[in-house]
Structures are given as structure tokens and as C-alpha cells.
Amino acid sequence: MSSDTPISTAQDALTRSGIDRSLRHPVMFFLMSGSAWLAISMLLGLISSVKIHNPDFMSDCATMSLGRVYAAHVNTLVYGWGMQAAFAMILWLMARLSGKECSMIGSILTAGHLWNIGIAIGVVGILAGFGTGMPWMEFPPFAWPVLLVAYAVIVIGSFIQFRVRPEGGAMISQWYLLAAMIWFPWVYLTANILLHCIPGHPVMAAGINAWFKSGMVFLFFTPVALGTVYYITPKVTGLPIFSNQLAKIGFWSLAIIAPWAGMQKLAGAPIPIFLPYVGGAATALIFIPACAAAVNNLRSILANRETLALSPALRFTFAGLISLVILVICGVFLNLPNSTLKASQFSMAGYSAEILAMYGFFSFVIFGAAYFIVPRVTRREWLSRRLIRWHFLFSVYGIITVAAVALIGGYLQGTDQENWELPWMTAAQTGAAYAVAITFAWCMILLSNFFFFIHLTLMWLRLGRRGPNPTLLTNPHAADALDSAAH
Amino acid sequence: MSLPNQKPELEGTDIQRRAAREAAACGREKPIAKPGSAPISVWVLAACGLAAVSAGAILGGAGKGFDYNKIFRDGYVRTPPPGGSDEGPPPKAAMDAYMARGKKVWSSKCITCHQADGKGQGDNFPSLVGSAWALGETERFSMIVLNGLHGPMSTGKIYSGASGMPSQNATNDLKPEDLAGVMTYVRNNFGNTKGDVVTVDMAKAAFSISAKRTKTGQTTVEELTAEHVKDLPGKPLDPKAMVNPLTLMPVFAKTAPDAAAAKKDKTPEAPAPAAGTTAPK
Numbered sequence: 001m002s003s004d005t006p007i008s009t010a011q012d013a014l015t016r017s018g019i020d021r022s023l024r025h026p027v028m029f030f031l032m033s034g035s036a037w038l039a040i041s042m043l044l045g046l047i048s049s050v051k052i053h054n055p056d057f058m059s060d061c062a063t064m065s066l067g068r069v070y071a072a073h074v075n076t077l078v079y080g081w082g083m084q085a086a087f088a089m090i091l092w093l094m095a096r097l098s099g100k101e102c103s104m105i106g107s108i109l110t111a112g113h114l115w116n117i118g119i120a121i122g123v124v125g126i127l128a129g130f131g132t133g134m135p136w137m138e139f140p141p142f143a144w145p146v147l148l149v150a151y152a153v154i155v156i157g158s159f160i161q162f163r164v165r166p167e168g169g170a171m172i173s174q175w176y177l178l179a180a181m182i183w184f185p186w187v188y189l190t191a192n193i194l195l196h197c198i199p200g201h202p203v204m205a206a207g208i209n210a211w212f213k214s215g216m217v218f219l220f221f222t223p224v225a226l227g228t229v230y231y232i233t234p235k236v237t238g239l240p241i242f243s244n245q246l247a248k249i250g251f252w253s254l255a256i257i258a259p260w261a262g263m264q265k266l267a268g269a270p271i272p273i274f275l276p277y278v279g280g281a282a283t284a285l286i287f288i289p290a291c292a293a294a295v296n297n298l299r300s301i302l303a304n305r306e307t308l309a310l311s312p313a314l315r316f317t318f319a320g321l322i323s324l325v326i327l328v329i330c331g332v333f334l335n336l337p338n339s340t341l342k343a344s345q346f347s348m349a350g351y352s353a354e355i356l357a358m359y360g361f362f363s364f365v366i367f368g369a370a371y372f373i374v375p376r377v378t379r380r381e382w383l384s385r386r387l388i389r390w391h392f393l394f395s396v397y398g399i400i401t402v403a404a405v406a407l408i409g410g411y412l413q414g415t416d417q418e419n420w421e422l423p424w425m426t427a428a429q430t431g432a433a434y435a436v437a438i439t440f441a442w443c444m445i446l447l448s449n450f451f452f453f454i455h456l457t458l459m460w461l462r463l464g465r466r467g468p469n470p471t472l473l474t475n476p477h478a479a480d481a482l483d484s485a486a487h
Numbered sequence: 488m489s490l491p492n493q494k495p496e497l498e499g500t501d502i503q504r505r506a507a508r509e510a511a512a513c514g515r516e517k518p519i520a521k522p523g524s525a526p527i528s529v530w531v532l533a534a535c536g537l538a539a540v541s542a543g544a545i546l547g548g549a550g551k552g553f554d555y556n557k558i559f560r561d562g563y564v565r566t567p568p569p570g571g572s573d574e575g576p577p578p579k580a581a582m583d584a585y586m587a588r589g590k591k592v593w594s595s596k597c598i599t600c601h602q603a604d605g606k607g608q609g610d611n612f613p614s615l616v617g618s619a620w621a622l623g624e625t626e627r628f629s630m631i632v633l634n635g636l637h638g639p640m641s642t643g644k645i646y647s648g649a650s651g652m653p654s655q656n657a658t659n660d661l662k663p664e665d666l667a668g669v670m671t672y673v674r675n676n677f678g679n680t681k682g683d684v685v686t687v688d689m690a691k692a693a694f695s696i697s698a699k700r701t702k703t704g705q706t707t708v709e710e711l712t713a714e715h716v717k718d719l720p721g722k723p724l725d726p727k728a729m730v731n732p733l734t735l736m737p738v739f740a741k742t743a744p745d746a747a748a749a750k751k752d753k754t755p756e757a758p759a760p761a762a763g764t765t766a767p768k
Contacts, residue, residue, distance in 0.1 A: 010506035010514065017510030172522065231519070240520035246527050270558050277549030284545055287538035295531050332538050337548050376512045468511040 020376040022101035026108045027377050028460050030088035033116050035453050037080025044073035046442040052435035063127045071138040072126045080119050085366040086224040087154050094158035097174050098165035104157040111153035118146040134209045144192045155181050172247045176227030180220050187215035207266045214262025217357045225365040226293045233297040236314045237304040250292030257285045267337050280335040290328040294321045310472040312388045316368030323360030342418050349410025360399040380464025382471035387455045394448030401441035409434025578738040581684050582726035589672025592665045605677030611647050616677045627715045629693035635705035663690035664735050687735050689721035
């Protein structure tokens with residue numbers, strides 16, 4: 001920020017601390033309610049996974065039928081956890097990077113409550129049977145304008161902060177966050193208006209819906225997560241991002257490619273033939289922006305392995321970037337229209353890709369950032385390194401199981417579905433064996449998020465540890481102690 | 488401990504002390520360094536190039552052009568599933584297929600006048616149950632359906648006043664399959680048990696005969712008895728022969744000549760298993 005005299009450094013620290021303090025309530029509100037929804041979503045995911053291999057489980061209860069529980073699971077994951085976690089990131093990072101304190105706490109918290117009420121009513125609506133049946137948009141139609149208004153109120157302050165930022169160009173994080181803040185209303189408004197207000201041909205509606213899902217992942221959650229990574233990596237490692245050029249390529253290629261993706265899910269449907277092919281090609285091409293961002297950050301992270309071993313934030317960020325790389329490699333290999341797409345189109349494999357994107361990549365990055373941000377906004381240190389380690393390990397093993405099992409099982413299931421000589425039941429039975437493993441993985445992920453939620457609640461109540469030193473994953477060696485304190 | 492914020496102006500050491508107390512976490516942060524300008528690794532370029540090539544291959548599969556009216560790939564030919572044959576929908580016995588088509592036509596076009604039981608309605612619409620003109624020569628029957636009929640019947644009775652039965656070809660845009668189906672349906676339903684199938688080929692012949700008629704408008708009893716008391720030309724079809732339920736054509740008539748030649752030796756036994764056991768699931 002400025003010269004290196006101890007006094008100016010201390011003044012800088014106080015400035016940042018003031019920004020953090022101004023954001024304490026909004027950031028903690030969104031992280032707390034987000035992680036509560038995440039726990040609910042994991043529970044619903046567990047129930048729906050059990051019902052895949054054990055259909056009689058709670059089969060007497062209409063509210064708990066698979067079509068409703070699964071929809072509630074996905075929508076709480078996306079809007080309850082994902083969006084609110086993204087709000088916390090946007091609010092904190094935009095304020096920090098623009099050097100401005102948050103001055104709209106009241107309206108942000110009000111809108112935040114509106115958002116949560118909208119989701120709660122929406123989820124009850126889904127479970128009561130009023131879902132729309134459109135993936136990722138299952139909330140009854142009244143919910144979407146409410147959420148959009150709440151969104152606008154929550155992020156408007158961050159736009160203003162960016163507008164009045166200090167002299168100098170925007171940082172890489174800000175490109176991504178600002179883009180995400182603009183792209184979300186575009187994708188959300190387009191899909192909801194086209195599907196709810198001016199419904200056209202139903203087959204095309206399914207296509208728009210598939211585009212919406214892809215747009216939410218690649219035009220909102222991905223840029224929010226990448227913006228966060230581009231902040232956490234240089235901040236925690238103390239090393240610069242390796243290449244500004246590569247960062248630019250990564251950002252603009254995402255902006256150009258991502259809006260084309262999504263329609264490959266409709267391959268074989270009677271929509272204009274080029275749409276699924278363009279969607280498949282764009283999804284494969286997302287490898288480029290993701291690879292650019294991942295390589296750029298992973299090089300800095302791997303150049304500072306001592307910090308990677310110590311810092312919870314960096315460990316989670318690292319795992320999230322690895323998930324991103326796996327996700328986009330799958331994107332290349334699962335979208336070949338004449339071979340693999342058929343097997344992934346209607347099977348567990350597609351679900352696996354969604355979970356890998358939403359949990360393996362996005363959520364891991366958010367967890368990492370939360371381990372960095374929460375001590376700053378609450379001015380308390382995390383209580384227990386063991387809880388952090390458990391959160392990490394259970395989450396990693398869980399997501400590896402979900403991704404690997406659902407990809408392999410989904411591929412086999414899809415191959416069976418494609419085989420016209422086999423009855424459909426065979427494909428379902430093929431999938432059922434793998435669904436057992438997914439249930440097991442959901443148990444682990446649910447447990448890991450229980451640890452996170454407990455830990456976060458204690459921090460929210462300001463019961464965290466007081467003291468100057470961070471909570472690290474292992475005891476740093478004496479020689480590294482000074483350096484590790486950077487976390 | 489002193490309270491620095493009570494002093495009018497902070498001194499340097501106080502700022503440091505306050506920062507250490509209030510902003511410990513922020514104080515140990517490292518500044519974000521300016522992004523470097525390291526050259527982009529060749530491996531990254533190669534991997535991205537590979538992804539771009541496979542994306543190009545995917546896009547190339549669509550054929551050329553961003554055409555919103557095109558639902559199929561250029562030159563797309565439906566390929567049979569591996570291990571299966573490509574004969575369209577599962578074949579059905581001829582009588583069942585023709586009756587199904589006939590029922591569809593009947594219930595949308597004939598049922599209003601001739602009623603669901605085929606018995607018509609008193610003075611207005613004649614009954615087709617046991618009717619000699621429906622069960623007799625097929626050409627005469629087809630001319631009535633295609634062109635309609637008015638004037639006194641052979642019994643002297645006049646139905647529906649002067650208007651009579653309208654031409655179904657003119658009002659309903661019949662296809663040969665529809666005509667064949669509905670004629671078969673009438674001849675084998677409502678208690679009628681003729682047992683034969685009026686084939687699509689016969690129906691096509693009926694259309695060409697109808698087109699060559701010297702008189703215009705609805706037929707009359709005189710015209711029918713003078714010119715049309717004969718059966719339609721065309722090979723009779725075994726009611727048990729397997730046909731495509733959509734085209735109503737025998738299943739082996741549609742294949743390409745070379746494929747038909749290759750299948751010739753199998754033809755006699757092929758229809759039997761197709762009856763139910765190997766229908767696609």
C-alpha cells in the first residue's frame with residue numbers, strides 16, 4: 001500500500017481492520033445463514049441419495065418424495081449456501097480492494113433477511129409440491145423477483161465502492177467479482193423471464209433451463225470463486241500472481257466462452273441442431289479460462305509449500321483449484337456428442353459434475369476464504385485446529401467419493417440406459433450400487449459441515465480465541481513462526 | 488494500559504500498539520504484490536490448444552451453419568442401434584395395425600353421423616352394421632367414402648335430406664392409409680366380420696379411380712351401380728402379416744434393395760419372432 005515504515009504499516013493495518021469491523025455483521029450473517037442452509041442441503045442430499053438405492057425409505061410421505069427432496073437439496077445448495085457465501089465474499093473483497101468501509105449495513109441485513117425468507121418459503125413450496133420442476137429454478141414462481149430485489153440491494157454498495165475506488169487500475173479479483181455481479185442478474189433475469197413470463201416452446205424451455213444452470217456455474221459461482229482465489233493466494237503466500245497476461249487471458253476467455261455453454265444437455269432433442277454442439281464445444285473450451293486461473297494460482301501456492309502445510313485458507317483454496325481442474329477436464333471428456341455425452345446426459349454423471357463445481361470447487365474456495373476472513377471481521381482466532389482439519393479431511397474424502405463414484409457409476413448407468421436391449425430397470429440397478437457409496441459420502445460431507453457450522457457459530461458469538469497468533473493446521477517450526485504469522 | 492483514542496493526536500508508537508491489539512490479524516497480513524509478467528508456460532498453451540482442438544471437433548459434428556430451422560445434422564441417417572435392425576417402430580399384425588388406424592379416423596371423422604356403434608341415427612344417417620355396400624365390393628365402398636353420396640338409396644330411402652353424405656376426401660383431407668384403415672375398420676367392427684384387410688395399395692388405387700371419375704360432386708346410386716361394382720385392384724394382405732404401424736406397409740417391403748436381397752433367406756421366419764418376443768424394450 002505504501003512505504004514500509006512500521007508506523008505506516010500499523011496505520012494500514014488499522015485501516016483494514018476498520019473496514020473489516022464495518023463488515024462484521026453482513027459477512028457473518030451471510031456466512032452463518034449460508035452454512036446453515038448448506039447443512040440443510042446436505043441432509044436433503046443424503047435423504048435423496050438414500051431414496052435412489054432404497055426407494056421405500058420414507059415412501060409414504062409425499063413431502064419426502066424424491067422429486068421434492070432432491071429439488072430442495074439442489075436449490076438450498078445453490079441459493080441458500082452458494083449465493084449467500086458469494087455475497088459474503090463480494091461484500092468483503094470489494095470493500096477491502098476498494099479500501100472503503102461498508103456504509104449500508106442496515107439495508108444489506110434487511111435484504112439478507114428478505115433473501116432468507118424467500119428461500120425458506122421457496123423450499124417449503126417445493127416440499128409442499130408447488131415446485132416448478134425446472135432444475136435449479138424449482139422455487140414457486142413468486143420467489144424469483146423477491147430474490148432479485150434482495151440481490152440488488154445486497155450488492156449495490158459494492159458497485160459504488162468499486163466506482164469510488166482509489167486511483168489505479170482494478171485488481172484481478174475485482175475484474176472477476178464485478179463481472180459476476182453483472183452476469184448474475186443477466187442470467188437470472190433472462191432465464192426467469194423467458195420461462196415464467198413469456199413461456200415459449202417447452203422443448204426450448206428445457207434448453208434455456210440447461211443454459212441457466214450452466215450460466216449460474218460458469219458466469220457466477222466460478223468468477224466469484226476465482227476472484228476470491230486471486231485475492232487469497234497472493235495475500236497468504238506473499239508471492240505475486242505469476243502472470244498478469246495469463247490472468248487477462250483467463251478472464252476474457254471466460255467472458256467470451258461461458259455464455260455459450262449449457263445446451264449440450266439437450267443433445268438429441270428437437271431444437272436447432274447447432275445449439276447442443278455449440279454448448280458442448282463451449283463447455284470443453286472452459287478448460288482454457290479455468291486452466292489459466294488454476295495454473296496462475298497453483299504456481300504461487302506450490303512455490304510456498306510451508307504456508308500450504310500451515311494455512312487452512314491456502315489448503316482449502318488449493319483443494320478447490322484441483323477440483324476446478326478435474327471439473328474442466330471432465331468438461332472436455334464428457335461432452336463428446338457422439339460418444340460420452342449420451343452416457344452423461346441423463347445419468348448420475350451430470351449430477352456429479354454439478355456437485356464437483358458447487359462443492360469441490362466453489363465451496364472449498366469459500367471455506368478457505370472464510371478461514372481467512374472470519375478472524376478479521378470478528379477479531380477472534382479460530383478455536384480449534386482439529387475442527388478445521390476434520391472439516392477439510394471429511395470434505396475432501398466426501399467430495400472425492402461423490403465425484404469419482406458418480407462419474408464412473410454415472411457413466412456405466414448411462415451406457416446401460418443407451419443400450420436399447422436392456423430394460424430400464426437394469427440401468428437403475430447399475431446406478432443403485434454406486435448410489436450407496438454416494439450416500440456414504442454425503443454422510444461424511446454432512447459431518448464435515450457440522451464441524452464447520454459449530455466452529456463458525458462459536459466465532460459468530462465471539463467466543464473465538466483472543467490473541468495475536470493465527471490458528472494454523474500444524475505447529476509451525478520456530479524458524480517459520482514469523483513467516484507463518486502472515487496468515 | 489493506556490487508551491490511545493483519548494489522546495488528541497496519536498503518536499507513532501501508540502498507533503503500533505493499538506494496531507497490535509485491535510488489528511492483530513490485519514497487521515500480520517502481507518501486502519498483495521503486483522502481478523508478475525512471467526512467460527506463459529508452453530505446457531499451458533499446449534493443454535489449452537488440445538482443449539480447443541477437441542472443442543472444434545465437437546462443433547464440427549454439427550455440420551455447417553447456425554441455422555435455426557435445422558433440427559437434424561446435414562446428411563443425417565438414422566442408424567440402427569447396435570445389434571438391432573432399423574425397421575422403424577415395432578411391427579404389428581396387419582389387422583391390428585389397420586384397425587388401430589381406422590379407429591382413429593372413425594372416432595375423429597365418421598363418429599359424428601354414424602355414431603360410436605356404427606348404427607347411424609334413424610332417418611338421417613344409415614347404419615353400417617351388416618350393410619351390403621360397406622361389406623361388399625371395395626371400390627363402390629371407397630367411392631362413397633371419398634366422394635360422398637346423395638339421392639335415393641337402393642331401398643328408395645333418402646338420408647339427410649338433399650345434402651346426403653359429404654365427400655370425406657374434400658372435407659377431411661384423407662390419406663390413403665386413413666382410407667384403408669377406416670374401410671378395414673368398418674368391415675371388421677360393429678359386429679361386421681369380413682376378415683379381410685383393405686390395403687394401402689388398394690386405397691391408392693381408389694384415389695386414382697376417384698380422380699378419373701367422369702362425374703363431379705357426390706356419387707349417386709346410379710353411378711355406383713353402373714361403374715363401380717367391383718373390388719379395388721391390389722394384392723390382398725394376410726391379416727396376420729406384420730406391418731409397420733405408421734406406414735401400414737409390410738415390414739420387409741420398405742428396406743433398400745440390397746438389404747432386402749441379403750435378408751431374403753431370413754424372410755420366411757423373421758415375422759414370427761417379431762410378434763412379441765423381440766420388440767424393443
